[in-house]
Amino acid sequence: MADLPDASTSYELLARMALIRRFEEEAGRQYQRAKAGGFLHLAIGEEATIVGTTSVMREEDYLIGTYRTHGHAIARGTDPKRVMAELFGRVDGTSGGRGGSMHIFDAERRFMGGYGIVGGNLPIAAGLALSSDFKGEDAVTVCMFGDGASNAGNFGETMNLAALWSLPILFLVENNLYGMGTSVERHSAHTDLSKKAEGYGIPGRRIDGMDVTAVRESVAEGVRLAREERRPTLIEAFTYRYRGHSAADPEVYREREEVDEWRQKDPIESFARRCIDAGVLGERELQEVRDKAEATVLAAVEFAEASDEPPLDTLYENLYVLGEDEGWYAVDERSPEPHRGEHESEMPDAARELAEAGAAYAEQQDDGPRPNPATHGDAQEGTEPEVADEFKAAD
Ligand SMILES: Cc1ncc(C[n+]2csc(CCOP(=O)(O)OP(=O)(O)O)c2C)c(N)n1
Numbered sequence: 258m259a260d261l262p263d264a265s266t267s268y269e270l271l272a273r274m275a276l277i278r279r280f281e282e283e284a285g286r287q288y289q290r291a292k293a294g295g296f297l298h299l300a301i302g303e304e305a306t307i308v309g310t311t312s313v314m315r316e317e318d319y320l321i322g323t324y325r326t327h328g329h330a331i332a333r334g335t336d337p338k339r340v341m342a343e344l345f346g347r348v349d350g351t352s353g354g355r356g357g358s359m360h361i362f363d364a365e366r367r368f369m370g371g372y373g374i375v376g377g378n379l380p381i382a383a384g385l386a387l388s389s390d391f392k393g394e395d396a397v398t399v400c401m402f403g404d405g406a407s408n409a410g411n412f413g414e415t416m417n418l419a420a421l422w423s424l425p426i427l428f429l430v431e432n433n434l435y436g437m438g439t440s441v442e443r444h445s446a447h448t449d450l451s452k453k454a455e456g457y458g459i460p461g462r463r464i465d466g467m468d469v470t471a472v473r474e475s476v477a478e479g480v481r482l483a484r485e486e487r488r489p490t491l492i493e494a495f496t497y498r499y500r501g502h503s504a505a506d507p508e509v510y511r512e513r514e515e516v517d518e519w520r521q522k523d524p525i526e527s528f529a530r531r532c533i534d535a536g537v538l539g540e541r542e543l544q545e546v547r548d549k550a551e552a553t554v555l556a557a558v559e560f561a562e563a564s565d566e567p568p569l570d571t572l573y574e575n576l577y578v579l580g581e582d583e584g585w586y587a588v589d590e591r592s593p594e595p596h597r598g599e600h601e602s603e604m605p606d607a608a609r610e611l612a613e614a615g616a617a618y619a620e621q622q623d624d625g626p627r628p629n630p631a632t633h634g635d636a637q638e639g640t641e642p643e644v645a646d647e648f649k650a651a652d
């Protein structure tokens with residue numbers, strides 16, 4: 258077991274975990290009250306993995322996660338008020354109320370989202386790490402994703418490029434044993450996920466994601482390897498979500514006893530007990546942590562409730578950015594000039610020009626009927642690839 262950190266660090270770790278727990282409980286409650294819309298994925302139970310990781314990252318490092326990331330943003334320092342306002346779809350939310358629960362984002366704190374596409378954050382993480390390298394920055398990218406995401410095709414693509422280009426990146430699998438209702442045994446041919454990137458040249462290790470000190474120790478080393486030696490590694494942290502996959506999950510795929518068993522290893526309770534036993538924190542401090550979390554979360558709800566809904570006429574804002582201009586733009590290269598899509602109906606000349614340009618373009622391309630791949634196949638005549646004898650089908 259990794260050593261306990263000093264008293265003030267231990268206090269901070271406990272306070273962060275308790276705040277995230279309380280925040281998510283409240284988010285669940287507000288969702289039931291229909292104050293928060295869209296989907297809601299809670300990470301209750303996974304706090305040690307989240308806080309352990311962010312607690313050893315530097316301010317300039319990037320973090321990118323999944324759709325289960327309210328806690329990740331808060332752990333990175335985003336104001337819980339703004340996270341709650343985002344859940345409520347209000348203007349003071351982290352994404353102006355446009356993203357909702359799955360798309361929390363805070364570029365200032367280098368928390369780069371918030372992605373609804375499983376595995377979609379992996380190549381983006383490689384891009385972030387590449388940009389740091391390109392700009393000569395010292396920043397490391399930490400990419401967190403689920404056990405289920407390790408089956409996505411871009412997992413392999415990302416691992417390959419990360420190893421090939423020696424990117425300053427750390428991959429962290431939050432293995433909560435399920436991808437929606439499918440257990441790891443049923444969704445992954447190889448269940449030791451720490452080995453899944455080895456073939457690409459990225460070594461991995463397994464850790465107890467319910468122990469915040471273990472997570473800190475491993476992530477600190479992974480981040481160091483990425484920063485100082487440009488060696489990407491992978492950590493598989495075992496953790497568990499107490500709640501269903503999302504707010505609408507009848508949980509028929511697991512037994513109540515299994516959930517109870519994991520609750521016994523609760524990351525917050527076990528860390529608090531350890532701190533008390535070692536005399537690092539006292540009961541008074543524990544109570545203070547709980548009270549502060551309660552007050553912060555209630556203030557966040559109040560703030561979110563008081564925040565305005567985005568005005569309807571801003572519906573098309575921030576959909577596209579072109580240079581300095583924001584909006585929803587037609588960026589077709591044949592377009593006379595970039596313009597807001599919703600203005601097209603008010604600019605008949607531009608629309609006609611665009612249509613004429615499109616027609617002229619199509620004419621240039623028109624060199625006879627296109628071959629139908631379904632009947633002709635993709636291979637062009639005379640360009641069939643050489644096939645070694647042993648791979649040729651026997652007649
Ligand atoms: C590309 C893609 N496929 C499927 C889905 C639907 N989906 C949403 S979450 C999820 C499970 C992912 O599980 P895991 O990666 O283990 O993350 P966890 O939810 O356990 O945190 C699936 C299949 C999706 N969002 N994106």
Ligand SMILES: [Mg+2]
Binds near residue numbers: 405432433435
């Ligand atoms: Mg999972």
